Amino acid sequence: GAVVSQHPSRVICKSGTSVKIECRSLDFQATTMFWYRQFPKQSLMLMATSNEGSKATYEQGVEKDKFLINHASLTLSTLTVTSAHPEDSSFYICSATPGDLAGIWETQYFGPGTRLLVL
């Protein structure tokens, strides 16, 4: 149980194009989803938190107009990197929390990640 998928697993695009990454919770409903960015040999950097049906909350320094997040359903969140540039090349990982009646101590389950390379 608690499986999170991401698509695509790897994408190469030209500078200036937009790329959409999907994050799905396969066997549970995710009240909250998170998007992280990870550089080689570094820890996970939280980009934004999204709750189904509401606007995402972005971390300081993350451009909301560049990294568009949509959490349209309890099982799907998307991250769109708009007008991508080489410096956006990174490993993007989503996570999802199932939530429970108490709404506390919600474990995050991570997707397999998406490797983005912008040429």
Next chain:
Amino acid sequence: GENVEQHPSTLSVQEGDSAVIKCTYSDSASNYFPWYKQELGKGPQLIIDIRSNVGEKKDQRIAVTLNKTAKHFSLHITETQPEDSAVYFCAASKGENTGNQFYFGTGTSLTVIP
């Protein structure tokens, strides 16, 4: 805000030996502490977690201990195997119903030498 420190950054052990990774946190309100294993090119996988009302938790070869007073928690892996080689991250969370943000440590690269 919360600050999580993790040590060591790299760790090499002989197969069969034990490995210990330590984390400290700064916010006494944190009450949930998961550990993740990340293999190269993959997303982190939850391997064990502990909540603040428990001092120790064990799952086969993996155990986690928590010292709330000192604000530190540790991951213990016994009888290490080559497949344990990976990067391990600790995290701390307040477990609030506000998005439950995790604060991650900087990671420990564990190498188990056959």
